[in-house]
Amino acid sequence: MMLTSITICIAIVLVLFFVFRKQSKLISYGLLVNQRNIKIGEHQYIIEQYRFKNAIDSFHYYRKVVSDFSILPKLRHSKYDLYDWNFTYLEFEPFSIRFAKYGDVLQCIKSVQPISISDFESDYADILKQINS
Numbered sequence: 001m002m003l004t005s006i007t008i009c010i011a012i013v014l015v016l017f018f019v020f021r022k023q024s025k026l027i028s029y030g031l032l033v034n035q036r037n038i039k040i041g042e043h044q045y046i047i048e049q050y051r052f053k054n055a056i057d058s059f060h061y062y063r064k065v066v067s068d069f070s071i072l073p074k075l076r077h078s079k080y081d082l083y084d085w086n087f088t089y090l091e092f093e094p095f096s097i098r099f100a101k102y103g104d105v106l107q108c109i110k111s112v113q114p115i116s117i118s119d120f121e122s123d124y125a126d127i128l129k130q131i132n133s
Contacts, residue, residue, distance in 0.1 A: 001072050004038065007072070007088060009035050013047055013078065014068070015112070022092050025048065025052065026048050026097075026108045026110055027048075027061075027065050027068075027106075027108060028055075029050065029052075029064065029077045029106075030050030030051060030052050030058075030061060030106060031050060031051045031052075032048060033049050033051045033105075034047070034048065034049040034089050035048045036129075037112075038127065038130045040123040040126045040127060040130070041123070043112075043113065043115055043119070043123055044109060044111070044112040044113065044114065045107070045109050045110065045111055045123075045127060045132060046108075046110045046112065047108070047109050047110075047127070048103075048107070048108045048110075049105050049106070049108075050105065050106045050107075051104055051105055052103065052105075052106065053120040054104055055101075055104050057104070057105055058103065058106055059085075059101055059102045059106060061106060062085075062099060062101040062106050063085075064120075065106065065108075065117065066080075066090075069097065069099075069117070070090065072092065074092050074093035074094070075090060075091070075092055076088075076091045076092060076093060077089075077091040077113055077117055078090050078091070079117050082088075085101075086100060086101045086102070087100040087101070087128075088128055089117045089121070090117045091115075091116060091117045091120075092114075093114060094111065094113075094114055095111050095112065095114060095115070096110070096111045096112055096116070096117060096120050097109065097110045097113070098110075098120060098124070107116065109127060114131075
């Protein structure tokens with residue numbers, strides 16, 4: 001009887017843990033709708049997609065996130081298209097990250113290890129293939 005009670009208690013605790021655990025996210029805005037890890041060659045990436053109520057909110061938070069990350073220490077380089085405010089690359093000492101806005105979705109792709117923006121860009125076509133597969 002005692003063993004059964006302990007087993008039931010452990011099962012309840014495990015279920016509650018998995019239901020209510022806080023998911024680790026790269027940003028604190030929007031609704032996280034997709035998160036996955038991928039590997040391209042020797043590079044590992046974390047991909048997260050956040051949904052907003054409309055494209056205007058998505059653009060607002062895209063600019064906010066880029067601004068928030070741009071003031072972090074150890075920023076080495078950044079790259080964006082002056083005429084297309086839909087993507088930004090930021091290279092830090094320990095990692096690099098790409099933010100992109102697609103309609104009401106904000107996509108974050110973060111390298112797990114240090115990587116240059118040019119290497120990140122070289123991997124991007126393969127990253128897209130894995131995202132869309």
